Each structure stands twice: as C-alpha cells, then as structure tokens.
Amino acid sequence: MRLLNSRIIRFLVGIWLPILLIWWWWTWSADSVDPFFPPLSAIWEQFKFNWIWQYVPIHVFPSLRNLFAGYFIGIFAGVTLGALLGANPRVSRYFEPVIDFLRSIPPVATVPVFILFFGLDAQMRIAAVAVAACFPTLLSTMQGFRATDPTLLDTGKVFRLTPFQMMWKVRVPNASPIIWSGLQVSLQIAFVVTIASEILGSGFGIGAFTTISIDSFMILDAWTGVVLLGLLGFALNVIFDLVERWSLRWYIGQKKLAS
Amino acid sequence: MAIAIAVNGVSMEYKTPKGTTHVLDNVSYEVQDGHFVSIVGPSGVGKTTLLRLLTGLAQPTAGEILVRGKRISSSPDDLAVVLQDYTRSLMPWLSVEKNIALPLKNQKLTKAERKERITASLAEVGLEGAESKYPWQLSGGMQQRVSIARALAVRPSILVMDEPFASVDAQTRFDLEDLVLKVRDDFGITTLMVTHDIDEAVYLSDEIVVLQGKPAKVRDVVKVDIPFPRSQMETRNDARFADLRTHVYGMVRGLE
Numbered sequence A: 001m002r003l004l005n006s007r008i009i010r011f012l013v014g015i016w017l018p019i020l021l022i023w024w025w026w027t028w029s030a031d032s033v034d035p036f037f038p039p040l041s042a043i044w045e046q047f048k049f050n051w052i053w054q055y056v057p058i059h060v061f062p063s064l065r066n067l068f069a070g071y072f073i074g075i076f077a078g079v080t081l082g083a084l085l086g087a088n089p090r091v092s093r094y095f096e097p098v099i100d101f102l103r104s105i106p107p108v109a110t111v112p113v114f115i116l117f118f119g120l121d122a123q124m125r126i127a128a129v130a131v132a133a134c135f136p137t138l139l140s141t142m143q144g145f146r147a148t149d150p151t152l153l154d155t156g157k158v159f160r161l162t163p164f165q166m167m168w169k170v171r172v173p174n175a176s177p178i179i180w181s182g183l184q185v186s187l188q189i190a191f192v193v194t195i196a197s198e199i200l201g202s203g204f205g206i207g208a209f210t211t212i213s214i215d216s217f218m219i220l221d222a223w224t225g226v227v228l229l230g231l232l233g234f235a236l237n238v239i240f241d242l243v244e245r246w247s248l249r250w251y252i253g254q255k256k257l258a259s
Numbered sequence B: 001m002a003i004a005i006a007v008n009g010v011s012m013e014y015k016t017p018k019g020t021t022h023v024l025d026n027v028s029y030e031v032q033d034g035h036f037v038s039i040v041g042p043s044g045v046g047k048t049t050l051l052r053l054l055t056g057l058a059q060p061t062a063g064e065i066l067v068r069g070k071r072i073s074s075s076p077d078d079l080a081v082v083l084q085d086y087t088r089s090l091m092p093w094l095s096v097e098k099n100i101a102l103p104l105k106n107q108k109l110t111k112a113e114r115k116e117r118i119t120a121s122l123a124e125v126g127l128e129g130a131e132s133k134y135p136w137q138l139s140g141g142m143q144q145r146v147s148i149a150r151a152l153a154v155r156p157s158i159l160v161m162d163e164p165f166a167s168v169d170a171q172t173r174f175d176l177e178d179l180v181l182k183v184r185d186d187f188g189i190t191t192l193m194v195t196h197d198i199d200e201a202v203y204l205s206d207e208i209v210v211l212q213g214k215p216a217k218v219r220d221v222v223k224v225d226i227p228f229p230r231s232q233m234e235t236r237n238d239a240r241f242a243d244l245r246t247h248v249y250g251m252v253r254g255l256e
C-alpha cells in the first residue's frame, strides 16, 4: 500500500511540470500567426490527421524497424565483444586504443561513410545504427566483466559449468547492472542515428518525413514529426526502464534490503 | 576399505612478482571411503590452497592427487564443494531453485527428476518450500544450507567444504554441524572439511589432519575415537573430547 502511494506521489510530482509546459505552449501559441510557430492546437489537429494512423505504416514502421534491427545487432555484438575483451584483460589492452578512437567519432557523422559502403538502402541505416549502438554496450560490458568476483568463477568451475553457462548464467548476469546502463545509452544513440540516417536519401521514416516537410514548407507537418519523435523517444525510455527493472529485480531487491 | 582421496607428496608454490611462496611441502594422506576428515591448521598455513588443489582449481607444483584412483586435472565429477563465503558463491540473480538446478543442467536428468532432486535436497537441509526465494532474502545460515543443498543435489560421493560455518552465529553453527553429520549418515558421503575451529573438527570428524609450519607439512593425523552418533550436549562434555582438542590445539599452535 505504501509502495503504491509513493508511486502515485512520484507520478504526480513528475507530471505537473510537463502539464504546465504544454498548457503554456498551448495558450502562448493560440493566437500565433507566425507561419514557423503555428498554434499548438493546429499542430495537434494535424498530428491526429498524420499519425492516427495514416502515415504510420510508411514512416513509423520503417524507422522502428531500422531502430530495432540496428539496436539489437549492435548490443548483441557489444555484449559479445565486451565479454570477450573484458574476460581477457591481456588481449583487450591491444584493442582499447582503437575502441577509444572509434567511439570518439560522433555517430551521426559516420552516416556518410556507411552510404559509401551500403548505398542508400535500409541496410546502410541499420548498419549505422548497429555500429553506433555497439560502443556504449561494449564499453560497459568490458567494465562489468573486469570486476567479476573470483569466488563466483571458482564456484562455476567446481560445479563444472559449461563455458556457455559460465558466460550467460554467471558472468553476464554478474555484470548486468553495469551492462544495463550501457544498453540505455546505446538505445538513445540508436534512436538519434536512426532518425539522422533518414535525413539523407530516403523518402520513408520519421526523420525523412520531417526533413521533407521542412524543405517543402509544410511547417505544420514538420512540427507533428518533432512531437512524434519526442513522444516516441519518451515511450522507448519508459519501456526500457520497465524491462531493466524487471531484469534487475534481484539487484534492486538486494540493494533495498542492504540499505 | 576403499580409498576415496589420496594425496601423494603434494607440494605447492605460488609464484608472485615478489618471489616464490612455498606453501605446501610434500603433503600426503588418504581419506577412507565414508569417513569425515577435517583439515586444521593455523590461519594462512595453506588449508584453502590444499582444498583448491583437491577440487582441481589449481595444480600442485609436485605430487599428485587421486580421487577414486584417478589423477585429477580438473574438478572431478564425483565431488561437490561448499565454500565459506556463501554470499559470493550463490548467484544472487537466481532463485534458490535455479541455483541448485544450475549444476544439474549438465547431468542427464529429465525435468521431473531435476525437480525431484531439488525438492529432496532442500528437504534434506530443512528448507522445504524455499524454492522461489532469492538467496539474499535468507539468513546467513539458511544461505549456507542452500549451498549444501546445491552440493547434495548433484549426488556426489565426496563433499568438500572450506570453513563452511565460519561466517554464521554460534547457534546456527551447531545446527549446521549436526546437519552435515546427518547428511553423512543419510548418504554415506565421504566428507572433507577445512576448518580453523578445533572443537568443530573434533566434534565432526573420524580423523583430523593437522597442517603445521611454513611451508606446511602434515604434522599428524589424529583419529577421533569418540563413537557416533554424537551430540552437541554430550560429546562436547566428554572427557575424550577435551583430551583430543587439547592435543590438536597444542599441535596447531606448535606447542607439541
């Protein structure tokens, strides 16, 4: 009951500022005649017209497909490589300078390079997202693996766990609180790169829709694209938090008990 | 009687950047099938080192260890281990049931058999119904019971324990000591336990191996001729118990 109460309170505390901002935007823009800042009410009408559901199949679905395909490929590679490198510190020393160099390149700037390799297909966008999503997960996995408790590894050995079990039942879960923080950063970067990759040479996707709208002075449409991106990004984070909390319930429970 | 474990002329040196530490020197002894053997010695003498050699976690620099006549190079099938630090040897992300199930996954068991084993092991250690709990929701003593249940579930013929009761309170310790005696009776399991608690060694063992010195040698193997069943109240007040603990204590301290 107390848990429920505190959740409701946290929700109420969190919600008042967004409501205030939306209300402020709504009233402030109500009488706007500036073509670049249309009234929020008009944006909202156009939003309903565009995104429930007329343009969803041609613009939202491609974006989500590229995002998820790229994200999952990227984090799978990130966890695997991070695990291999983190478990072998002697090997990883040779790779660290390269990794540090590559991850320092702003991911959005790499999109043209991917165009060189893959052309303007969806593969290019997925590859760019995958590579960008890989690095934060790779680094956090390496960090999580370095801190593996030797007692845990000994336990695995004396019970003759297979290398697969050692990896997925012992080392990965042990590192998972740190890995999850990398996965979240990866998701945020993957979202940015997904949208940015659509700006070049694509007719489909939310990023393409927004860019094309601006280029053709469909300002209202462009605004609905921006609002949609905001809502989508927010929804992704909420879903991510839920999955993370479910997956780390053992860790959260343990910490709560200790405090 | 058959010999479960034979330690033949085992020496162990650790090579560190600062030089070589010679920990064990020509250690030999044999554990008879079904016996309860304790290894005692002062802190830092090399008890854990010896246990790591026995469980295949490390290789001796000289000599050999035979488990049921076979020289070991990795962890032998027939042997299960309970470590001192249960908080770090049970997986906090797995429920009690899944912790016990993990080593069973590699044995050829049906799902039902596996379930059966888990239930039976938990019943053996007095933790019926704790399947879905996480280890960290249990007290220290209960966690160590889970470790014992996990070891028993693989149906080993040899149980090896490193200071299993060092981090629990005195009452729990007595309960767990009686638990391992019961386990030994129920399964006829050969048990090898490392401890620094001499009373505990005398109370539980058929034989006590005393390690002493730097590098450590087997100072003596003491037969505990107190009949089973033993009980905390009576055995610990037995005159023979007092004699033996004084004798072993003297050797551990290097006074005898």
Ligand SMILES: Nc1ncnc2c1ncn2[C@@H]1O[C@H](COP(=O)(O)OP(=O)(O)O)[C@@H](O)[C@H]1O
Pocket: B014, B015, B016, B021, B023, B041, B042, B043, B044, B045, B046, B047, B048, B049, B050
């Ligand atoms: N991995 C290691 N590397 C170097 N020295 C070690 C290592 N493990 C243990 N030692 C040394 O070996 C000696 C015996 O340690 P240990 O077997 O843990 O003793 P005990 O369990 O009897 O307290 C100690 O002096 C310790 O410092």
Ligand SMILES: [Mg+2]
Pocket: B047, B048, B049
């Ligand atoms: Mg020790």
